[in-house]
Amino acid sequence: MKTDIAQSTINYNTNFIDDAKQAIRTEQHALDVLIGELDARFTKACETILRCQGRVVITGMGKSGHIGRKIAATFASTGTPSFFMHPGEAGHGDLGMLVAGDVLIAISNSGESDEIRTLIPVVKQLEIPLISISRDKRGFLPQAADIALTLGKSEEACPLGLAPTSSTTATLALGDALAVALLHARGFTSNDFALSHPAGALGRKLLTRVQDLMHTSNLPTVHEAVALGDALFAMTSGRLGLAVVVDDDERVVGIFTDGDLRRKLSQRTDLDTPIGELMTRTPKFTTADMRASDALSLMNENSIGQLLVLESDKLIGVISIHDLLQAGVS
Structure with missing residues (x-):
């Protein structure tokens, strides 16, 4: 019965190409807004990460977590030691991954993630620099952060305004921007890149002499x-x-x-x-x-x-x- 109801609501006259173009334009606008948010805070974040004696630990819940995993992977492959820490698991023991000398990047579009909120007292006690990524400076997370990076105000590509789309695209782009800026600062070369990519076609291309x-x-x-x-x-x-x-x-x-x-x-x-x-x-x-x-x-x-x-x-x-x-x- 549920299947029949679902089928009856499908509009086969939908213009899929127009919808796709609109979604992409909306996300492009979010990236334009993000560019306008880049200022001295971004520079300070890069300098903080460059001074890091440990690892850059990235955390985030839900879709922010998925994006955080990708950012951590990009950092790790471009010369910035990094890994992802699930905030829910962190509250049940995995917070031990975080040690003095690390830098924590916490991602929450709203800045109000309950799972991250419980971690902040320990982060402060360990005196670990906290960089937040959120929509704006409102919310407990950017208020608690040493450096609050913001995405700026933009609409989600989801027509309901509910599914994280433009916000996750902007977060991913901001993570890539950090990785690339740090790569240049470290003088990271293709030879360095090859050492962390030994397998598969990419490894053969970079390592085989x-x-x-x-x-x-x-x-x-x-x-x-x-x-x-x-x-x-x-x-x-x-x-x-x-x-x-x-x-x-x-x-x-x-x-x-x-x-x-x-x-x-x-x-x-x-x-x-x-x-x-x-x-x-x-x-x-x-x-x-x-x-x-x-x-x-x-x-x-x-x-x-x-x-x-x-x-x-x-x-x-x-x-x-x-x-x-x-x-x-x-």
Whole structure:
């Protein structure tokens, strides 16, 4: 029976696209309002977090809690040690997670969360800096906070004005703004980011280096005076589809590939021709410590399938596009 009633209230003539656009515009307006709220309080919050000797602990109830978890995760992955503490569980023992030296960020749109209210006396006793995020400065939470960050007055995208929508979007954006500002202040680099993201495609992209995938044995090298016919034996034994041409000091001076071979044979080039007359000079190369993803980009930019790996102009390896793709580098 309940299902029949619910079905009877559905308006199939709803313009879903118009409703979606209106919701997004409402949330965009909330972000515009948020920008106007950024002032010296934001700077003070960043400075307080930078001075933190412990962790940035984030708490919030309901939808604010969900947003808080994401903010904590973003902080942790961008150089600010952080975790989420559920305010309900904190009142039953988890408050022990909070220790002197930490900073607490408490999120409550209304500023009146009962679960957070019970934590404030302990936070004050531990002399832990308290940063609040709420709609405005009214409410016990922003009044109790050392730094009260506000979102500003805006309408929820929910037409009933009940479901947290614009407010959670603004809170998330404010958390991201803090994380990005702190990232810049710490001089946090992509290498630092890689250390906290070792798994999956992102980890492979950031952590895998050319030296992890390059071929280092049976490298096919020949000297400039070697005849094309003899260079073919080196190419075959190396099984890399190329011969690397070196001088008497073993410095790389050129490269001869399978593609070069096909072109020369189509021109009926004599097999006794010195490879030095046929090679491509100044071949593209990389270094062992280059990111594998950057090596792949270099290959794509130059429409080549292999790169020489050099150290002081001497060959130490060869890496191919097949090696990179097989390793899942993209």
